[in-house]
Each structure stands twice: as C-alpha cells, then as structure tokens.
Amino acid sequence: MRLFISLVRNALGGVIALLDLITRGRKLKRLPQEQQQVENAVQELTLYQFFACPFCIKTRRAIYKMNLPIRKRSVSSGSPYRDELAQGGGKVQAPCLRIQTPEKDIWLYESSEIIKYLQQRFQ
Numbered sequence: 332m333r334l335f336i337s338l339v340r341n342a343l344g345g346v347i348a349l350l351d352l353i354t355r356g357r358k359l360k361r362l363p364q365e366q367q368q369v370e371n372a373v374q375e376l377t378l379y380q381f382f383a384c385p386f387c388i389k390t391r392r393a394i395y396k397m398n399l400p401i402r403k404r405s406v407s408s409g410s411p412y413r414d415e416l417a418q419g420g421g422k423v424q425a426p427c428l429r430i431q432t433p434e435k436d437i438w439l440y441e442s443s444e445i446i447k448y449l450q451q452r453f454q
C-alpha cells in the first residue's frame with residue numbers, strides 16, 4: 332500500500348513537473364552586470380529538494396522566474412544530501428534553502444518563506 336501511494340504521488344508530481352515546464356513563461360531579464368552580481372550572490376545558496384514534490388516545484392518555478400541559478404540538491408532516499416539536510420537543518424523536509432554566510436549556515440524551510448526571502452533579496 333505504501334509503495335502504491337508513493338507511486339501515485341511520484342506520478343502526479345511528474346505530471347505537475349511537466350506542466351510546470353510547459354507553462355513556465357519568461358525569466359526576469361537583467362543587465363549583464365546585474366545578472367553577474369546575482370550569480371555571484373547565489374553561490375551561497377543551495378536548494379534541497381525533491382523533483383516531484385509540489386512545494387519544491389512551486390519554489391523552483393519562482394526561482395526560474397527570478398532567473399536565479401541556485402544550486403539544487405536532491406534529497407530522495409539514498410542521496411547523501413538527505414543526511415546533509417537532516418544534520419544541518421534538523422529534519423528531512425523539502426524544499427529547504429541553505430544560506431551559507433561566513434558566520435553560520437541558515438536552513439530556511441517552508442516554500443512560501445523561501446520564495447519571500449528570495450523576492451526580498453533579488454527582485
């Protein structure tokens with residue numbers, strides 16, 4: 332039964348991911364110098380995510396629209412990044428945005444909080 336639920340969830344997630352790809356629309360365009368600054372700034376960010384999770388798709392969609400080339404790490408079972416997320420952030424829940432600062436790492440959970448943070452910083 333658990334396997335069946337997991338299969339249905341992944342199939343649905345795959346359909347949502349495909350629809351997302353088709354309907355994404357345009358990325359935010361910046362002047363080359365501004366885009367370079369953004370690309371430097373996002374070096375400190377990593378998105379821990381599942382491919383087919385609707386909350387992750389929502390977050391990736393916002394990231395795409397804001398034209399932010401943020402590093403992504405899958406936390407599917409068997410991935411070494413799953414342990415990294417569990418140990419660093421305290422739980423395996425995706426999406427989670429890791430913000431690496433010289434002082435400390437911040438592990439930001441909740442898709443809406445992640446999108447709000449990125450919009451405030453980059454839009």
Ligand SMILES: N[C@@H](CCC(=O)N[C@@H](CS)C(=O)NCC(=O)O)C(=O)O
Binds near residue numbers: 423440442443
């Ligand atoms: N309210 C959260 C929900 C996130 C959530 O429920 N993520 C699920 C995947 S869709 C998760 O990480 N579950 C833990 C797991 O599957 O191990 C958000 O908006 O980010």
